[in-house]
Amino acid sequence: MRFEIAKxxxxxxxxxxxxxxxxxxxxxxxxFIKGFKKYFGVSPGCIHE
Structure with a gap:
């Protein structure tokens, strides 16, 4: 749930x-970055561009 909010x-x-x-x-x-990558398969930096 927290990673969905972060995304x-x-x-x-x-x-x-x-x-x-x-x-x-x-x-x-x-x-956070490690957990996000494990959850979505990509780093948060890829989404935040």
Missing amino acids: RKLLTTDDTIEKIALDIGFSDKSH
């Missing part, structure tokens, strides 16, 4: 990946 934010806002990670409860950006 929506990545697609609809100009917030940084770090800010989005913090917003959904991750204190560590790298941990």
